[in-house]
Amino acid sequence: MHLPWKHIWLTLAAFALIWLALVAVGAYPPEAFREMIIRSVGKPAAWRETLFQMTPLLATGLAVFVALRAGLFNIGAEGQLMVGSLASVAVALAIPSAFGMILAIVAGIVAGALWALPAGLIKAYRGGHEVISTIMLNSIGMALAGWLLAGPMRNKLQESTTTAAIDEAAYIPHVVDQMPFRMNLSLIIVTLITVGFAYWLKRSVKGYELSLVGKNPIAAKFSGAALKKVTVWSMTASGALAGLGGALMVLGDEHRVYMGFSGGYGFDGLGVAMLAGGSPIAVVPSAFLFAVISQGSDSLAQIQIPKGLNGVLLGLIIIVFAAYRAKKETHHD
Amino acid sequence: MDDGGDVRSLRTESDGVAAHLDGITKVFGKLTALDQVSFTANRGRIQALVGENGAGKTTLMRVLYGALKPEQGAISLHGNEVQLDSAADGISHHIGMVSQHYAIIPELTCLQNLMLGAEPEAWIKQAECISRADELATKMGFSFDWTAKAETLSPSGAQKLEILKLLWRDAEIMILDEPTAMLSPADSDALFGSLRQLADQGAAIIVVTHRLPEVLDYCDHVTVLRGGKLMADKPVSETNAEELAELIIGHGVDAPVLDEFEPGEILLKVASLTVKGERGDEAVQGADLTLRSGEVVGLAGVDGSGQRELFQAILGLLNPVSGSILLCGADAERVSPSKRIEQGLRLIAEDRHAEGVVDDWSLEANASLGLQRLEPLRSGPWIDRKERADFAQQSTDLFAAKHQGIDKPMSSLSGGNQQRFVAARALLLRPKVILAFQPTRGLDIDGAAQVFSQLRKTCRDENAAALVVSFDLDELIEHTDRIVAMSGGRIQSPPPGEEKSRKIIGELMVEAG
Numbered sequence: 001m002h003l004p005w006k007h008i009w010l011t012l013a014a015f016a017l018i019w020l021a022l023v024a025v026g027a028y029p030p031e032a033f034r035e036m037i038i039r040s041v042g043k044p045a046a047w048r049e050t051l052f053q054m055t056p057l058l059a060t061g062l063a064v065f066v067a068l069r070a071g072l073f074n075i076g077a078e079g080q081l082m083v084g085s086l087a088s089v090a091v092a093l094a095i096p097s098a099f100g101m102i103l104a105i106v107a108g109i110v111a112g113a114l115w116a117l118p119a120g121l122i123k124a125y126r127g128g129h130e131v132i133s134t135i136m137l138n139s140i141g142m143a144l145a146g147w148l149l150a151g152p153m154r155n156k157l158q159e160s161t162t163t164a165a166i167d168e169a170a171y172i173p174h175v176v177d178q179m180p181f182r183m184n185l186s187l188i189i190v191t192l193i194t195v196g197f198a199y200w201l202k203r204s205v206k207g208y209e210l211s212l213v214g215k216n217p218i219a220a221k222f223s224g225a226a227l228k229k230v231t232v233w234s235m236t237a238s239g240a241l242a243g244l245g246g247a248l249m250v251l252g253d254e255h256r257v258y259m260g261f262s263g264g265y266g267f268d269g270l271g272v273a274m275l276a277g278g279s280p281i282a283v284v285p286s287a288f289l290f291a292v293i294s295q296g297s298d299s300l301a302q303i304q305i306p307k308g309l310n311g312v313l314l315g316l317i318i319i320v321f322a323a324y325r326a327k328k329e330t331h332h333d
Numbered sequence: 334m335d336d337g338g339d340v341r342s343l344r345t346e347s348d349g350v351a352a353h354l355d356g357i358t359k360v361f362g363k364l365t366a367l368d369q370v371s372f373t374a375n376r377g378r379i380q381a382l383v384g385e386n387g388a389g390k391t392t393l394m395r396v397l398y399g400a401l402k403p404e405q406g407a408i409s410l411h412g413n414e415v416q417l418d419s420a421a422d423g424i425s426h427h428i429g430m431v432s433q434h435y436a437i438i439p440e441l442t443c444l445q446n447l448m449l450g451a452e453p454e455a456w457i458k459q460a461e462c463i464s465r466a467d468e469l470a471t472k473m474g475f476s477f478d479w480t481a482k483a484e485t486l487s488p489s490g491a492q493k494l495e496i497l498k499l500l501w502r503d504a505e506i507m508i509l510d511e512p513t514a515m516l517s518p519a520d521s522d523a524l525f526g527s528l529r530q531l532a533d534q535g536a537a538i539i540v541v542t543h544r545l546p547e548v549l550d551y552c553d554h555v556t557v558l559r560g561g562k563l564m565a566d567k568p569v570s571e572t573n574a575e576e577l578a579e580l581i582i583g584h585g586v587d588a589p590v591l592d593e594f595e596p597g598e599i600l601l602k603v604a605s606l607t608v609k610g611e612r613g614d615e616a617v618q619g620a621d622l623t624l625r626s627g628e629v630v631g632l633a634g635v636d637g638s639g640q641r642e643l644f645q646a647i648l649g650l651l652n653p654v655s656g657s658i659l660l661c662g663a664d665a666e667r668v669s670p671s672k673r674i675e676q677g678l679r680l681i682a683e684d685r686h687a688e689g690v691v692d693d694w695s696l697e698a699n700a701s702l703g704l705q706r707l708e709p710l711r712s713g714p715w716i717d718r719k720e721r722a723d724f725a726q727q728s729t730d731l732f733a734a735k736h737q738g739i740d741k742p743m744s745s746l747s748g749g750n751q752q753r754f755v756a757a758r759a760l761l762l763r764p765k766v767i768l769a770f771q772p773t774r775g776l777d778i779d780g781a782a783q784v785f786s787q788l789r790k791t792c793r794d795e796n797a798a799a800l801v802v803s804f805d806l807d808e809l810i811e812h813t814d815r816i817v818a819m820s821g822g823r824i825q826s827p828p829p830g831e832e833k834s835r836k837i838i839g840e841l842m843v844e845a846g
């Protein structure tokens with residue numbers, strides 16, 4: 001057996017770059033690594049925060065993955081998540097009960113789906129590129145959120161632009177609640193959806209056609225797949241998943257919506273999906289890795305390392321994995 | 334025309350040789366594309382270069398303008414022997430070519446297209462350029478809005494712009510590949526008028542075409558290639574349509590006798606079908622066609638005669654402008670492609686890579702491509718993986734496609750084996766109407782014979798019917814029950830008793846009839 005030298009070099013090179021990045025911001029790399037690990041998965045409270053972050057990352061990662069599988073770039077998960085969370089909080093505030101919680105989840109899904117639908121329609125029937133339309137929908141969604149949070153939905157009792165907090169009756173229940181560790185049902189919900197989607201994609205005829213459209217749209221057309229329908233539906237489903245992410249954040253964790261609520265999770269979803277490559281199940285570990293690095297580098301701020309470092313780390317990881325896969329694909333020929 | 338012909342030939346004698354190719358041989362791998370071909374283009378003359386697909390016309394022209402280097406032979410331009418190493422060399426020797434698919438970029442203005450790659454200076458003085466462009470256009474009797482986007486041009490406008498591009502580059506030897514393919518008859522007349530004018534001004538014009546009426550009506554001299562060999566080189570006034578058709582198609586062996594059968598019910602009926610092509614031209618014009626169960630029908634014709642659009646209309650991918658399609662006895666209007674597949678429509682696609690397979694999917698996943706909604710490959714909303722694996726196995730076994738396991742990607746198969754696989758796939762699951770576009774592409778003679786014999790067997794045994802497009806008339810004569818010819822979007826059937834007459838079908842293919 002010969003050693004995969006290219007991969008070894010790639011890994012070493014990535015480590016060297018991360019090392020340099022850490023040195024450049026004035027950290028002592030071994031200490032920084034140790035801190036990151038301890039503060040993301042080293043103790044129960046750290047786990048709690050990491051898994052909180054993982055929920056929306058998994059939802060948006062899967063959202064982007066679904067669209068990508070059909071050959072579409074959904075850059076709009078950020079806006080879809082935001083709009084979903086607003087719809088969800090509105091319902092939960094109006095109906096403060098467990099039933100209200102279920103409705104609020106549905107509201108988040110529907111709002112996210114509706115926010116992606118125009119991009120699907122424009123792509124399918126007018127040929128407008130989904131990257132452009134989803135970016136534009138992001139801006140509209142953010143402007144809408146700004147207005148709602150500053151006006152109609154604002155909690156007048158507070159200084160900041162935030163909605164009122166939802167009633168405890170509408171919280172998503174915890175499955176484990178032994179502080180400092182606790183975890184609610186939402187991560188399990190999204191994980192089950194991911195597994196279900198993976199099965200559907202591999203085993204169902206519609207899943208086959210979805211992949212076919214993404215792989216070779218011309219062959220899909222000649223094979224009787226309804227290209228336009230698949231485009232519209234996959235974009236809509238993608239938005240629905242991002243909207244679900246927003247709803248779960250509201251109902252499980254944040255219990256309110258405020259300015260900047262979406263926090264870049266929608267854009268991180270792009271990275272999560274890219275890192276997962278071709279496998280839907282891989283979105284789960286990919287989202288976990290993103291959560292670890294994000295949580296870990298958030299904590300590094302406490303030892304005077306700039307928070308922006310997580311972007312550098314994640315970027316490097318994505319590039320290295322892409323290079324691995326490029327190697328694999330050239331081996332086929 | 335007669336008087337004109339005489340005048341032309343007189344002038345031809347007196348004008349000089351612009352380009353001369355002497356004993357050109359060009360080999361691609363095992364294929365000899367050109368075998369000792371000589372060719373002369375004279376100033377003041379419109380020269381036709383004719384032949385079937387694959388006869389070597391385009392290869393010869395690419396040698397002339399420097400894009401291909403021949404293994405043997407010499408090129409001389411304006412009396413001097415030259416060495417052409419690239420198309421750029423050709424341009425510097427004032428050779429220009431307009432290819433069949435225009436190189437007009439729709440997003441640029443007409444002026445930008447005109448100058449593209451031949452801009453006068455680094456800083457473009459628009460007004461000066463427009464005035465020179467207008468000068469050229471006026472000389473040809475054209476008029477252009479130079480600042481308008483090229484996407485606004487009609488096919489004939491685009492063709493005119495291509496000609497002006499040659500003039501802008503001071504081309505003196507102009508090669509036009511199938512220049513009338515996209516044009517209406519009136520526009521074609523006008524085009525040849527312009528070409529005549531250019532010839533009168535001293536240009537050497539070479540028109541690559543398969544349309545004999547054009548050759549006879551507008552050209553001075555004709556060169557015929559067949560299978561890479563020079564068949565004839567003579568003034569148009571000394572030949573006629575019948576002779577040219579025979580030179581182009583050649584004498585083939587007579588059709589072998591195929592197994593007898595009784596044609597049954599009508600499975601596909603295309604009536605007065607008109608379909609618009611990509612460029613908005615009527616690619617299929619009032620076509621009629623009937624397929625009965627049991628029969629394999631050949632659709633002869635040169636590439637681009639409307640076969641592609643006919644297939645897409647039958648598949649439900651292009652909406653007809655008018656006319657009707659009856660599939661298995663039911664009107665197919667507004668029936669979705671997937672419904673048509675359910676009714677038994679099958680396709681062996683023209684472009685396997687683009688239309689028929691996903692290269693990095695396994696053979697197993699590729700086996701159900703296009704058939705994914707049919708039972709037993711589907712069971713409820715789910716894929717039946719066992720059935721699909723069996724089906725993939727059958728698809729590789731039918732024509733003994735060599736493979737390393739059905740879980741390996743399609744790209745692990747050679748081109749010929751991929752073709753065996755996709756051909757088998759179309760025959761194995763309850764076919765009723767099989768559309769086959771060059772089903773034997775990339776196969777050797779034995780492989781091709783196997784595919785055709787299985788195709789006939791399937792049609793006879795399962796009461797299906799097949800329509801086979803091939804650019805090789807001999808193949809159709811040998812393997813199909815009867816042949817119809819497609820030319821310029823129209824389908825013509827030979828008279829009864831002559832269904833497989835090489836001569837008559839050849840004439841229909843090149844519109845000599």
